[in-house]
Amino acid sequence: DTGVSQDPRHKITKRGQNVTFRCDPISEHNRLYWYRQTLGQGPEFLTYFQNEAQLEKSRLLSDRFSAERPKGSFSTLEIQRTEQGDSAMYLCASSPGTSGDTQYFGPGTRLTVL
């Protein structure tokens, strides 16, 4: 399977703990995105990388959230001191970075904060 993969698929944690998610994009894609989706809503943009450079961050990305893409390949999203409001599906997408750039999504990581 050469699609976008995410790990883990599910994560249950207690409030105040730190969690880290990983995303592996489609290999030739140089753009990578993180979104958050809550029940009944569409995905909300969090941040975007062009290769290893983080070029945009949404105001939704509070100081407790940090994302990296150290070598321009896989990316990690860390949430520190989790809160119950962080419970959501975290989606990763990648795109080739060409004209009419299409984003392809991974299966998501479902986070539950108790």
Next chain:
Amino acid sequence: LAKTTQPISMDSYEGQEVNITCSHNNIATNDYITWYQQFPSQGPRFIIQGYKTKVTNEVASLFIPADRKSSTLSLPRVSLSDTAVYYCLVGDLNSGYSTLTFGKGTMLLVSP
């Protein structure tokens, strides 16, 4: 910021053609129109993308009138497995990704 408006839900029966219309009155010159499908607990799946006129692939057709202020996703002969949420997105895919917003989408229910 191009905002989209879609029906919240639609109902259909197996074998029928379904047309979902999306309004985007303030679409900008460089904006593309993209449709995604999403099943519960899965990531959105790309369906089709266009800039103007008509685009067709093996899954759907996308009709865009000359003024580009709306677009219609056409699903031919739907089956039960087409029950999903469908999102219309409008945005300049080469800049400003934070402006590419999904909205709540259209929940399509296909019945036998």
